[in-house]
Amino acid sequence: MFVLSISSLKGGVGKTTVTLGLASAAWARGLRTLVVDLDPQSDVSTGLDARAQDGATISDVLRSPKPSTVRAAIARSAWGEGSRGVIDLMVGSPAALSFDTPNPSIREIWRLEEALAVVEEDYDLVLIDCPPSLNALTRTAWAASDRVAVVTEPGLFSVAAADRALRAVDEIRRELSPRLQPLGIIVNRAKHQSLEHQFRLGELRDMFGPLVLSPALPERTSLQQAQGAAKPVHLWPGSSAEEMAANFDKLLDRIMRAGRLGTYAEAPATGDDEAPVTRGRQRGRSNT
Numbered sequence: 001m002f003v004l005s006i007s008s009l010k011g012g013v014g015k016t017t018v019t020l021g022l023a024s025a026a027w028a029r030g031l032r033t034l035v036v037d038l039d040p041q042s043d044v045s046t047g048l049d050a051r052a053q054d055g056a057t058i059s060d061v062l063r064s065p066k067p068s069t070v071r072a073a074i075a076r077s078a079w080g081e082g083s084r085g086v087i088d089l090m091v092g093s094p095a096a097l098s099f100d101t102p103n104p105s106i107r108e109i110w111r112l113e114e115a116l117a118v119v120e121e122d123y124d125l126v127l128i129d130c131p132p133s134l135n136a137l138t139r140t141a142w143a144a145s146d147r148v149a150v151v152t153e154p155g156l157f158s159v160a161a162a163d164r165a166l167r168a169v170d171e172i173r174r175e176l177s178p179r180l181q182p183l184g185i186i187v188n189r190a191k192h193q194s195l196e197h198q199f200r201l202g203e204l205r206d207m208f209g210p211l212v213l214s215p216a217l218p219e220r221t222s223l224q225q226a227q228g229a230a231k232p233v234h235l236w237p238g239s240s241a242e243e244m245a246a247n248f249d250k251l252l253d254r255i256m257r258a259g260r261l262g263t264y265a266e267a268p269a270t271g272d273d274e275a276p277v278t279r280g281r282q283r284g285r286s287n288t
């Protein structure tokens with residue numbers, strides 16, 4: 001099971017959109033995927049069209065990650081009804097806000113890792129949609145993750161926020177979880193005809209080199225339409241949705257390479273590839 005956090009320290013740049021797009025690509029590819037809605041706004045829960053049957057949510061899991069609670073907080077997305085892969089959701093809740101404190105204890109930070117250990121055998125991929133801050137919830141997500149994808153727009157303040165996020169990932173890796181690494185930066189809402197965006201894309205590549213992932217995602221209303229209808233973009237009609245589905249497929253290829261998932265057989269990885277991910281929950285746990 002490979003765990004990826006989708007993060008940014010800036011709001012509204014496309015974390016949930018990227019989570020839903022990657023979930024759609026994983027679903028289309030037949031992976032067993034769990035999406036964790038760690039954002040109290042719970043947008044990804046809406047986009048996946050899933051509701052926990054007995055009302056349990058991520059907030060109950062963070063209070064007490066017992067196996068029965070973890071399983072009760074997981075619901076099947078309506079996406080899964082038409083075969084292909086499995087998409088499940090650890091249901092989000094506004095009540096998760098009470099866990100987003102600035103100074104969490106070590107025990108609190110490892111709660112999601114403990115919860116995911118319960119379902120280690122059930123999924124190939126876990127995608128965590130994070131809130132836009134570096135408080136307890138994001139740190140809880142990172143402690144449970146193998147990699148972090150940082151989402152940014154090609155604008156001045158967003159580039160600075162991406163830099164802060166990568167530094168924060170580095171800090172958490174050094175202080176808390178040695179297995180944590182950045183997957184890279186996903187650039188969203190790129191307008192290729194905008195000179196400002198071209199400049200910022202160049203700036204990102206100068207600053208972060210191969211950590212800037214390809215392709216950059218353009219702005220497309222088909223994404224908003226698929227989200228509004230709570231459908232995977234891979235099922236949405238039209239050439240624009242097809243283009244976005246292909247973009248998310250390519251980003252998923254990169255994730256599968258990082259996680260050595262399935263029978264992935266693409267061109268050999270480039271120099272930006274990392275060491276293989278070690279398997280087994282709780283392996284990165286440190287109580288220091």
Ligand SMILES: Nc1ncnc2c1ncn2[C@@H]1O[C@H](COP(=O)(O)OP(=O)(O)OP(=O)(O)O)[C@@H](O)[C@H]1O
Pocket residue numbers: 008010011012013014015016017018039041043130131132188189217218219220221223224227
């Ligand atoms: N590439 C895109 N093309 C078109 N619309 C987009 C794109 N990316 C994001 N959006 C839209 O922009 C809005 C904000 O995106 P999203 O909710 O994914 O951001 P977020 O980072 O999750 O926000 P928050 O920080 O509030 O959780 C949404 O309405 C979404 O549909």
Ligand SMILES: [Mg+2]
Pocket residue numbers: 015016017039041043129
């Ligand atoms: Mg969001």
